[in-house]
Each structure stands twice: as structure tokens, then as C-alpha cells.
Amino acid sequence: MNNKILNENELKKKIFDLKKKNKTISHCHGVFDLLHLGHIKHFEEAKSLSDILIVSITADKLVNKGPGRPYFNQKSRLHAIASLQVVDFVCLSENISSTKVISIIKPNFYCKGPDYKFFKDDITMNIKSENLAVKKHGGKLYVSKSETFSSSNLINQSFSLYSNSQKKNISKIKSLFSFDVIKKEVEKIKNLKILIVGEMIIDEYNFCNAIGKSNKDPIMIYKDLYVEKYIGGAGAIAKNLMSFSSNIDLITMIGQNRDYENFIRKEFKKNVNLKFIYKNNSPTIVKRRIIDHSSNNKAFGIYKYNEQSLDEKNQKKLFKYLKNIKKYDLVIVSDFGHGFLNNDVAKKICKLSHFSSSNFQLNSTNKVGHNLNKYMNTKNLVINESEMRYEMRNQTEKVEKLMVDLKRRLKIEYLIVTRGTQGAILLNKRKFFYTEAFAFKTIDKVGAGDTFFSLVSFLLAGKKNLDLSLFLSSLAAAYNVENIGNSKSFNKITLYKILSHMLK
Numbered sequence: 001m002n003n004k005i006l007n008e009n010e011l012k013k014k015i016f017d018l019k020k021k022n023k024t025i026s027h028c029h030g031v032f033d034l035l036h037l038g039h040i041k042h043f044e045e046a047k048s049l050s051d052i053l054i055v056s057i058t059a060d061k062l063v064n065k066g067p068g069r070p071y072f073n074q075k076s077r078l079h080a081i082a083s084l085q086v087v088d089f090v091c092l093s094e095n096i097s098s099t100k101v102i103s104i105i106k107p108n109f110y111c112k113g114p115d116y117k118f119f120k121d122d123i124t125m126n127i128k129s130e131n132l133a134v135k136k137h138g139g140k141l142y143v144s145k146s147e148t149f150s151s152s153n154l155i156n157q158s159f160s161l162y163s164n165s166q167k168k169n170i171s172k173i174k175s176l177f178s179f180d181v182i183k184k185e186v187e188k189i190k191n192l193k194i195l196i197v198g199e200m201i202i203d204e205y206n207f208c209n210a211i212g213k214s215n216k217d218p219i220m221i222y223k224d225l226y227v228e229k230y231i232g233g234a235g236a237i238a239k240n241l242m243s244f245s246s247n248i249d250l251i252t253m254i255g256q257n258r259d260y261e262n263f264i265r266k267e268f269k270k271n272v273n274l275k276f277i278y279k280n281n282s283p284t285i286v287k288r289r290i291i292d293h294s295s296n297n298k299a300f301g302i303y304k305y306n307e308q309s310l311d312e313k314n315q316k317k318l319f320k321y322l323k324n325i326k327k328y329d330l331v332i333v334s335d336f337g338h339g340f341l342n343n344d345v346a347k348k349i350c351k352l353s354h355f356s357s358s359n360f361q362l363n364s365t366n367k368v369g370h371n372l373n374k375y376m377n378t379k380n381l382v383i384n385e386s387e388m389r390y391e392m393r394n395q396t397e398k399v400e401k402l403m404v405d406l407k408r409r410l411k412i413e414y415l416i417v418t419r420g421t422q423g424a425i426l427l428n429k430r431k432f433f434y435t436e437a438f439a440f441k442t443i444d445k446v447g448a449g450d451t452f453f454s455l456v457s458f459l460l461a462g463k464k465n466l467d468l469s470l471f472l473s474s475l476a477a478a479y480n481v482e483n484i485g486n487s488k489s490f491n492k493i494t495l496y497k498i499l500s501h502m503l504k
Contacts, residue, residue: 004082006091011054011104014089019106024050026142027107029098029130031058033070035080038113041146043086046111049142055081056093056101064494065501067478068161068440097126099133106137111144124493162438169436170502173471179503182468183496186244189462193247193327197341197349198234198334200252202260203446203485204288205230208299225293230486231267232287234334236447240454240476242272243491249328251321253277253310253340255284275321277314277340282306285338289446289485296443296484309339318345325352330461333358333375334450346374355379357457359450360387372410380414380460382453388417403427414460416470418449418477426470435470439478447486452477455490475499 006014018025026046032039032055047053057077063070070077074092081090093101102110116127131141162170177185208222231239238250248271254261256278265274286304291297310318322345325331331353335341350356357380360372372391375381389395392402399417407415407427415427419437426433455476459469475498476490 002079002082004087004089005078006089008091008104011089011091011101015105018052023052024108025052025054025105026050026109026111027054027056027102027105028111029056029058029093029101031063031065031070032077032081033063033065033072035077038146040084040086042111042113042144043084045144045146046109046142047086049109049111050107052088053086054089054091054105054107055087056091056098056105057081059092059094062094062096064479064497066475066498067438067482069501071161097124097129099126099129102130102133102139103137107134107139109140109142110134111142113144114146116143124497163436166436166438169434169471173468174503176465177468179496179499182472182499185464185468186459186472186492186495189458189464190244190246192245192329192458192462194241194245194249194330194332194458194461195325195328196234196238196241196248196250196252196332196334197322197345198237198252198332199285199336199338199340200231200235200254200260200264201233201336202263202284202286203230203232204228204286205291205485205487206288207291207293209293210299220299222290222292222299228484228487229263231264232447232486233285233336233450234332235264235267236450236486236489237332237334237454238272239267239486239489240451240491241458242269242489243493244455244458246271248272249275251275251277251318253279253285253338255282256280257283260284260286277310277318277321279306279314279339280311282308282339285336291484305338307337307339309342315342315345319348322348325349326354329354330457331356332454332457333378334453335360335375343371343374347376350375350378353379355461357382357453357461359383359453360391376410376412378410378412380416380457381410381412382416382418382449382456384449385417385419399425400427400432403432404430416456418452420445424452424470424474426466428466433466433470435467435474437478438474439481442481444484445481448477448480450486451480451490472499475502 026049028046060070060074078090081087134141205228207225211221211223214221234252238248242248250272254276258278283304288302290299292299331349333349356378358375358378360383385399388402394402403415403417416424418424421437423435423437452473456469456473479490
């Protein structure tokens with residue numbers, strides 16, 4: 001059976017031999033998370049068209065069906081499909097669409113299920129590029145007629161994927177909204193004009209292998225393997241929203257020498273307009289983390305920054321950028337406390353914006369001087385529970401009581417407290433709204449709060465239902481923590497894919 005499972009090089013050799021023998025090939029592609037009768041009938045119909053049936057499955061890291069998915073890992077899925085007599089060969093696809101594996105197989109028939117009969121129904125729209133790839137190599141897209149079943153529906157109904165509280169949360173959303181209604185609500189606000197103000201941060205992940213303790217010093221020695229750089233800070237917020245909004249301006253700060261500017265510019269689409277402040281006597285903020293490659297655990301961090309406030313010239317430039325602040329539907333303020341946003345700037349944003357949403361970031365570098373009071377009268381404030389307790393100097397009071405006190409003190413309309421694995425709470429007027437956390441595996445918490453903050457700000461500014469806004473933002477945060485830092489930005493297609501499976 002294992003001889004059926006081929007890697008990319010083995011697949012290329014096998015295709016060469018099959019084509020040489022004039023064998024016709026059918027190709028099926030998908031996740032195939034829970035193998036069921038619908039899949040088997042689909043494979044049988046595909047095999048009836050050709051001499052050989054090859055099935056490719058999507059790698060675990062590329063499956064966007066929601067938290068906890070795929071339920072079965074790629075090794076299990078490969079072996080399950082290989083065990084079927086109707087399948088001749090199976091391989092793993094490590095690309096977002098199947099176009100690469102199609103170019104290798106060059107199938108006579110690329111077979112999809114009945115739900116792909118109309119291209120417009122494919123959320124990802126990958127079917128268009130896949131169809132072109134098939135035609136390029138002389139093949140034909142074939143839509144099977146076999147009865148369909150839903151792996152997601154079977155998993156949702158029959159497996160203990162969610163806790164009782166998570167199921168209750170999902171059921172509440174399903175009772176209020178269908179997938180199509182949610183999609184329409186999100187699309188309605190795609191023309192919101194958004195301004196994002198905050199520090200640009202480069203998250204640098206240095207992956208290493210631990211060698212052992214030094215013979216001469218009481219320190220661990222690491223072997224450097226490779227480095228990956230991701231956009232963090234206010235830049236990550238802009239990246240998370242650039243598929244949701246067609247009009248985003250980002251006012252941000254980098255170093256005097258403009259280091260990383262080219263890297264930063266390449267990370268954004270044309271709908272994001274970058275406005276830089278070049279801080280004198282300062283580097284671009286870099287947060288370097290040393291990562292144990294085998295476990296993805298962080299060993300330690302090295303931060304490069306200058307916490308001093310902007311000089312007078314740059315302050316004037318920042319105020320100039322903010323002179324048209326009233327034209328924006330939403331102003332997002334992401335303050336990491338590294339000297340970019342002083343009290344005057346914060347007060348101006350809160351006073352003049354139609355809808356300002358602020359995120360209070362308390363960390364090891366800014367505890368002494370960071371002041372939450374400068375965001376008094378902001379429309380929406382998002383804060384972590386531990387940060388709120390530090391601000392209120394209270395570790396024992398019930399979180400809801402502290403929220404009422406803080407909301408009254410700052411005179412804000414919406415207060416949201418994120419609580420890690422306990423989800424999040426929103427207070428509006430005197431009513432509390434709750435959402436569960438949905439992450440099943442936590443790889444890295446870096447950026448999860450920013451991802452939540454991005455989406456909830458967008459939805460609240462668009463006047464969306466508060467339960468729905470919290471729920472969707474929690475799903476976004478869950479997606480983030482299941483990846484390394486900000487290596488993958490959240491986007492609209494990912495949200496739709498997750499919802500289409502979760503709400504079945």
C-alpha cells in the first residue's frame with residue numbers, strides 16, 4: 001500500500017512512465033479530512049474515465065477549514081486514501097492551489113465534485129486557475145455527478161471537535177446568521193476608509209538548533225539555521241485588513257536610515273498607502289526572537305529600538321499627516337509605547353475621528369511611561385486582561401467590574417478585554433457580550449491580539465452585530481496563534497473558508 005504514496009520526484013518519474021505507455025490519467029484533489037462514501041463514489045466515477053487515478057491531498061499547513069482542522073493529519077489522510085483499491089497513487093500537495101501538481105500529472109481529466117459546477121461558488125476562486133492549468137496540458141475539467149456528503153458536517157456533528165461552551169457559541173451565531181448573510185454583511189463595508197497609525201515593527205525569527213552547554217561559560221550554545229522576517233506592529237494590522245477594505249492609509253514610523261523600507265513596501269498591496277515618519281537617531285524597531293527549530297519554542301529575545309519621543313520636526317510632519325483625519329470612517333491606533341504617539345497626538349485622534357479604535361500595548365519595554373489615560377474618549381478600546389489589571393492595580397476583582405470602572409473612567413463606547421484561552425468580553429453601554437477562544441493548538445501567540453484588534457475594529461466601525469463581531473474576530477485570532485508570529489496574515493478568503501465549514 002505504501003508504494004502508492006509518492007513524493008514529488010517519484011510522481012514525476014511515475015507520470016513519465018505512464019505517459020510513455022499511453023495510459024490515460026484522472027486526477028482528484030482535495031483535503032479529504034474524513035473519508036466517506038461521497039469520496040469513494042467520486043473516486044470511482046473519476047477512475048471510470050481513465051486507466052489510472054491519482055489523488056493529491058492538501059498539506060496540513062494549508063488547510064483553512066477552521067480551528068482544529070484538519071481533524072486527521074496528512075499522514076493519516078494519505079494512508080487512508082492509499083488503502084482504497086480504486087486509487088492507484090496518492091501524493092501530497094504543498095501549494096495553496098493544485099496548479100503545481102496538475103502541471104506534474106498533466107491529467108486527461110481533472111475531477112471535481114458537483115459543488116464546483118459553478119465557478120462562482122468556489123470561495124477561493126482557485127478553480128479558475130486550476131481549470132486553465134488542466135487545459136494548458138490538454139486535459140479537461142470534469143464535474144462528477146455522484147452524491148455529495150460534507151466532511152465538515154460529519155465532523156461537526158459526530159466528533160468532539162468543540163467544547164460544550166464553544167458549541168453553544170457557534171449555535172448562537174448559526175441561529176442568527178447564515179454563511180451567505182455573514183458574507184454579505186462583511187462585503188457591505190469593504191469601502192470603509194481606514195487610517196492606521198502606529199509603529200512599524202519587524203519581527204525577526206532566528207531558527208536554531210540547541211547544541212548544548214558551553215564548556216567554558218554557563219550558557220547554552222545554538223547553531224544558527226535560518227532567519228525569517230515578518231511585518232509586525234501597525235504594519236501587521238494593515239496587512240490583516242488589506243483584503244477587507246479597498247482604501248487603507250498607514251502612518252507609521254521607521255528608522256532614520258530607512259532600513260527595511262524596501263522590504264516593508266513589498267509586503268503591501270496597492271490599496272495600502274504608506275506614509276512614513278523617519279525617526280531621527282533611531283533604528284527601525286526590530287524584535288528578534290531566537291527559536292528552537294525542533295520545538296518552535298522561544299529561547300530568548302533581542303529588541304532593537306529607541307524609546308525617545310519624536311523630535312519637533314517629525315511631530316509637525318505627523319500632525320500634517322493627520323490634518324484630514326475626519327475623512328476616514330475608521331482610525332485605528334496601535335500604540336506600542338516606543339515614542340511614536342504622544343498625548344497630544346492621541347487626544348487629537350480621539351477627539352476628531354468619526355470612529356477611533358485603540359489598542360493598549362503594555363510590554364517589558366514601556367511599563368514605566370505608557371499611559372492609558374491619553375486614549376480617553378476613544379470610541380473603542382481593546383486591552384488584554386492582564387494589562388487592564390495592571391492599569392487598575394487590581395488582581396482579584398471580577399473582570400466585569402473592572403471593565404465597568406475603566407469604561408466609565410475613560411468615557412468610551414466599547415471596551416473589549418481579551419483573555420487568551422478564555423476568549424473575549426465586550427462591554428457596550430451596560431451590556432456584556434462574550435465569545436469563546438477557538439484555537440486548538442498554540443504555536444505562537446505573537447500577533448494574535450493585533451489580528452483580533454484588526455477585525456473587531458473594522459466590524460464595529462461598520463456597525464455590525466456585536467456578537468458576530470466578537471465571534472469573527474476570535475476566529476481570526478485562533479488562525480493567528482496556529483502559525484508562527486505574523487508569518488501568515490489573516491484575510492477575507494480565509495475567513496469565508498473557515499465559516500463555510502464551521503457553520504455546516
